[in-house]
Amino acid sequence: MERIGIILLGPPGSGKGTQAKELEKKFGFVHISTGDLLRKAVREGTPVGKIAEKYMREGALVPDDVILKLVNEALDGVDKFVLDGFPRNTSQAEKLDDMMREKSGKITKAILLEVTDDEIVRRLLARRVCPSCGRVYNLITSPPKDDNKCDVCGVQLIRRSDDNEDTIRNRLSVYRNETAPLIDYYERKGILVKIDAEKSPDEVFNAIVRVIGAH
Numbered sequence: 711m712e713r714i715g716i717i718l719l720g721p722p723g724s725g726k727g728t729q730a731k732e733l734e735k736k737f738g739f740v741h742i743s744t745g746d747l748l749r750k751a752v753r754e755g756t757p758v759g760k761i762a763e764k765y766m767r768e769g770a771l772v773p774d775d776v777i778l779k780l781v782n783e784a785l786d787g788v789d790k791f792v793l794d795g796f797p798r799n800t801s802q803a804e805k806l807d808d809m810m811r812e813k814s815g816k817i818t819k820a821i822l823l824e825v826t827d828d829e830i831v832r833r834l835l836a837r838r839v840c841p842s843c844g845r846v847y848n849l850i851t852s853p854p855k856d857d858n859k860c861d862v863c864g865v866q867l868i869r870r871s872d873d874n875e876d877t878i879r880n881r882l883s884v885y886r887n888e889t890a891p892l893i894d895y896y897e898r899k900g901i902l903v904k905i906d907a908e909k910s911p912d913e914v915f916n917a918i919v920r921v922i923g924a925h
């Protein structure tokens with residue numbers, strides 16, 4: 711059986727993680743998030759994790775070869791998967807294509823979740839984090855059960871200092887500059903699909919399912 715992969719593209723706050731989890735739950739796509747892979751490698755103190763930790767501690771971007779190694783390992787023995795947070799640039803996309811060729815599989819769709827900057831700002835300003843356990847909430851999409859308190863610890867939730875409008879708009883402009891060439895890359899390959907992700911999570915999910923044809 712041929713291995714198939716789907717890529718979810720979109721700015722922070724576009725719902726990539728939520729949609730990837732649904733694809734995993736309903737259709738058995740293995741959800742591969744580079745953020746999760748990095749945190750796990752660091753937590754388990756693997757050789758790659760130790761290298762990654764050094765960069766993350768300094769607030770620097772983890773180099774491509776480290777990320778690629780993690781993704782390569784995560785893809786082993788996986789027949790269908792959805793990538794969230796990877797690739798971030800065309801160089802990573804090209805290496806991913808090489809990797810898929812070696813594993814005799816291919817990326818069948820790159821799905822771009824489109825959300826305007828104003829909506830992203832609105833969503834990210836509603837984000838709250840528990841200062842004690844680090845769990846992340848969103849007052850719009852995933853609010854805590856009890857008014858502004860962590861479901862697990864009961865501690866008052868806070869807004870991260872970098873979740874303010876100026877910083878968010880800055881991050882978005884960096885994101886758009888970085889990913890524009892990546893979007894072109896998949897468009898040229900004829901596998902890019904754009905989905906309006908300002909709709910409800912259910913509507914977005916149904917649109918994704920139509921695009922990939924439920925497997």
Ligand SMILES: [Zn+2]
Nearest residue numbers: 840843860863
């Ligand atoms: Zn907590």
